[in-house]
Amino acid sequence: MTKVYEKSPVFFDTFERKPSYKETTHYCPGCGHGVLHKIIADQLAELGLQDRTIIVGPVGCGVFIYYYFDCAAVSSAHGRASAVATGVSRANPDSVTISYQGDGDLAAIGTSNAIHAANRGENMIVFFVNNNIYGMTGGQLAPTTLIDQISTTSPYGRTVKNDGFPLRMAEMMAGLEAPTLVARVAVNNPKNIRQATRVIKQGLEVQRDKKGYVFIEVLAQCPTNWKKDPKDACEWIDNVVCKQYPLGIYKDQVAEREAQERPCERVDFAAVARQLGLEESPEKPENQIEMIAEELRFKFAGFGGQGVLSLGMLMAQMSMEHDMDVTWLPSYGPEMRGGVANSSVVVSKNKIGSPVVDHPDVLVALNGPSLEKFGPLVPAGGLIIYNSSLIDHVPDGLKGKVYPLAATDLATEAGTAKAANVVVLGFVAQKTNMFELADLEKFLAKSFKKPALLDVNIKALRAGWEAADKS
């Protein structure tokens, strides 16, 4: 006697992952899931893919697919199988990742995840089991339920007016550019099963060869919720369901596609450091900071585009290189409206507590509104430096010491009005005793690589420094 068929070795002999009744499946008699499982298991065995296969199960009757397949498996939340499978596939570039989903799962709650996995062309094969009803939850209306079909949530039959049209997923998926193979098959009679087997085999080969995304919609019988005996259920697919959901290959680009490798690399710290552009031993400034106080709290304010944020950053960067603790906080949200941007910088010899600058020791106001807003907040003993090129009105009653600085004019003289913030940097550095001119110039040389630009900025810096010297 010759053996013509045996149980796929990809199936368990007994279902040990099942809590009880380990010899029987949990599916109803005549259910289409079992037939589909058998085809998949046979083809995985034939192609020798069992040890590379990872099955992502859905929520629905297929939730317990892992009872039967002797493969690694992951359960996902309702509708999320395609997203979970994306994470599995990206993490395991050599895997055959199967996402097994029902019609509620894929075509209702998880449509977005399903479409986008397809659209990215993930290396995965999706089995979309369309039995046009919710099985496990008790026979409710699915997006795929036929017009007039009775379900527990369409007790008078599905109407277009209330529920819209049955959703044709294979056609939708085939409209996308990324998928490699899209088909609709059925598992209700020997002829359809043979055709399904061919397509499924081809789909698994695509996975073996890493040629991208495969979507196989499988019309499956659900005798229980259709309230039909298994034979009638199979016939109903031929006579009714297939009219709404025609079988066929909707897209086939298997021959044209190349393998797509998506890396998932482990790298060492050296590679990370290179990627971050970390220097081995950065040049240290020569001079120590002798600030006028242990801690200085700065506010730089002006129009957006006047470089107040980058002025703050220049100060912060210089301070850090001088081994000071420093924080930089940008103005945010509604504060940004009305044309006033600001950055708060705290420089300290000690660990900085609050990075928020309510009452600045040093205010730099590059435009009128900033001076109006922040000037009164500067306490006695604080410095208020304002851009006298643009501001002609100084509010009364300021407590801080007020310095006009024609920052825009001086910058224009140096070569560009854009360098006004560097004029300010020179002024502030001199007034607060924070940095030596030579260190600042070295710092600018690192920041401005183009000689002409550097030249302008050095001129601007010196102009600011000299103005501070004189005032």
Add this chain to the structure above:
Amino acid sequence: MKKLVKGNEAVVIGALVAGCDAYYGYPITPASEIAHAASEYFLPLGKVFVQAECETGAINMVFGSASSGLRVMTASSGPGISLKMEGVSYLAGAQLPCVIVDVQRVGPGLGNIGPEQGDYFQVVKGGGHGDYRCIVLAPSSVEETYHMTIEAFDLADKWRTPVFILTDATLGQMIEPIDIRQEKIHRAEKPWAVTATPESNENLVTSIYLDFDDMENYINFLHDKYRQITETEAKAEVYGADVPDIVLTGYGITGRMLRSAVDKLNEIGIDATLIRPQTLWPFPTDVYRKIVKPGVPVLSVELSRGQFIEDVRLALPNNKVKWYGRVGGHLPELNELVNQAELCLKEAAND
């Protein structure tokens, strides 16, 4: 080597130093710079970066890669974290290690993009369905954000659990120096992961236990683990006077501002001490009980109208704990905090 970086970028650098393999995210202000930096650094290194179709997509991609044994992360802000919570419950249920960053903004609803700490309940007490816990780390500076991200990956591996890093719009947007160097990483063996090898065929990542007894045993097992985490991982910074007249407490950016308030109070002759929880779950109850003697008043400050304070009160049932905070995107001024502390002391004296 020292580098000036935004809090949001520090998360990504920390992740790289910790050997994070994959990032899945979705844009949202004020967390987007995390995704920007992740895409900039991960892709050229051959690591996985995917901008997902939605927050649920991102968290479920995290689920898939965590199932596969990767070090994996995602980040968002309040509204996005709400969406991710379904996935967080499944991750906790399946005991999958991963790191999730919440850069808190103002809520409820759309709120605004300013700083707030209103996600405390959502992140610290659950948020998703079911009876689970996640470790929650609360940095208060960019440097700490960096180090806690590295630590978060180790904790996630060690305990097989999702770990949250709870920051806010201010911490995410501010820039400070961080010192980047190679760190000792404790990457766990993950024999349970699905890896497309024959050895992993028997592996099953799931959170479903149909049998009531099995499920009860599993939940009890999880809670036994949570008890161990509570006993070993709770942490807080204590700063200021040894024998305080008043204790100030807050986490994250607020905790840091309170450090300045403590300095100010000590300058004017009031012995004040800061307790700043660095883990919000587990909550450092023991630290509070050790530092705060009976009768000492406590000022609890948060950028929400009374969430964090519930845990402080649970830790200190016999002390008067007064709430103070700002919401809507405002940060309290230093003077405001000092005044509140003085008021709190005065009220305690009158009691």
